[in-house]
Amino acid sequence: MVTDSTEVLSLQGVQAYYGESHVLHGVDLTVKSGEVVSLLGRNGAGKTSTLRAILGLVGRRSGSIRVFGQECVGQSPHQVARLGVGYCPEERGIFSSLSCEENLLLPPTLSAGGMSLAEIYAMFPNLQERKNSPGTRLSGGEQQMLAVARILRTGAKLLLLDEISEGLAPVIVQALARMIRDLKAKGYTIVMVEQNFAFAEPLADRFYVMEHGQMVMSFAAAQLSEQRAQLNEYLGL
């Protein structure tokens, strides 16, 4: 099939558990090469768990998760990452015992074609100024940029971004939005989990809405106006 070759990520009937608690109940999701897809939903709907399930960071998972055509259920997180996945966790995950530049250089190269350090510093001049500061001494905005920037170096072409706009000043949120557009123009495939619909709205090609560990809606950006009433209901806007 022709469409399969462009499918970068595909989840079918994914169930996930943390110990006894069942967090994903049959999640289906498809992302094509070069798309920006936004995962929406209220707190606790299962958005973060979906990203973590893709990487194998949940306790147990079943169903089918294919990344660049490879089945990932049963693989360890580092094996999934090596398929070319870059992950930016919600809590940013900046290492306090590493300097800013050490944080930036930490994730190993997964494939050729990642951005060079110079390109990253051109995109985020702040990080160059603070390169010798301990990672957690950076401001919230700088830490967020660092968390995203460090996965751009690795050559990962599928980026899983969890709430990157959360708790940041408007000017930084705008900078991040510019960055997403740049990355899309460069051909990256992006799955972004967002609580902040206003941030995701102008950026995403398609939207998925989650509730209670399931996908309850999915639509393309062009269908947004006709879906808005139902979307608002799900998001509680």
Next chain:
Amino acid sequence: MEIFGIPSQALFGQLLIGLINGSFYAMLSLGLAVIFGLLNIINFTHGAQYMLGAFAAYLGLTHLGLSYWASLLLAPLITGATGMLIERVMLARLYKLDHLYGLLLTFGLALIIQGLFKNHFGASGMPYAVPPIFAGSFQLGFMFLPKYRAWVIVMSLLTCLLTWYVIERTKLGAYLRAATERPELVQAFGINVPRMITLTYGFGVGLAALAGVMAAPIYQVSPLMGTDIIIVVFAVVVIGGMGSILGAILTGFGLGLVEGLTKVIYPEASNTVIFLIMIIVLLFKPAGLFGSEK
């Protein structure tokens, strides 16, 4: 010559012994700190693994004719490999449980290993000759410094500094530091963290075995040599702060010297001074002198 009413010969002699003991405290507590940092396990088998290093050297010499130099290389490798086996087969099953389980398992292993060796070799020590190249001593003017002891101090300092450098200043060390903080995220970046944990445990154990080989010509090779030293080493680790690399090194050498000094000034307290310091440090800085609260 006297210093503060103490004959300088006695003072320097005890300080030297302190520095030698400190060399072993530093190497052992360094291994414990590295292991605790990444594995979150308090490795009570450490003393037994130090003893295994010394025995590997002793048995290598008596059965295979291996030189001191060969043992210095082989004993840490072999003992480290047994450590990696222990990690894979046993410790790896405990990471999701409370600290206490790792402590109990490693404590039990130490008892079993020491029991087996005691059963086979008896409790009395066996001598291990100082390598011929280190026979004799240096005349420093104010004291004699046996060549082998000078070697132990230099070797221990180099090992500690090299370990510190690798952990704090290299890419490999950055992986280790990062995985100590957030192992899951480091693995999600594509690094095989479980393998890194196995190698780290092997390294820590190898460090203990290296200390054991170096100790063989100074103390005797005995199944209980690890039990004696490990209690003090745990006090050193508590004082320095769990998981702090530099803290483990400095506290190891420092407390060795304090112990030596106490032997001159008030010999009755020399066995307890480290524990007194431990109590004081725990009262005022529970995370240790160089530790940070987690």
